[in-house]
Amino acid sequence: MNGHKRSDIKIGALVDVVLKKDQPTGKLTRGHVKRILTNSPSHPHGIKVMLEEENMVGRVQKIVEE
Template sequence: MEVEIILKKDQRSGKRTEGVVKDLLTSSAFHSRGIKVRLEDGQIGRVVGILD
């Protein structure tokens, strides 16, 4: 699944990063700031949009 995430370092600027989800890191089905995921390239952030 291709998503847009915001990395921890980009939280202030809101810069989005695109990638394909490798792992879900948030155990609950909902999180107020977004579900935390690891992308296939190893970057970790919170989902802000689903592209595919």
């Protein structure tokens, strides 16, 4: 499942995100969702979330586990 719909993403879900600094390379970082930062119901580049791990912020590319 991709991370383009806000309703698909739950707090605590394991996701792969692309961090702002990694956007040129597309490198993914895996972590658990701490907060959902995007307010709109969908976003073409992925819903922006904050991860529990070091409060990193990125856009969800893939939901690994809910």
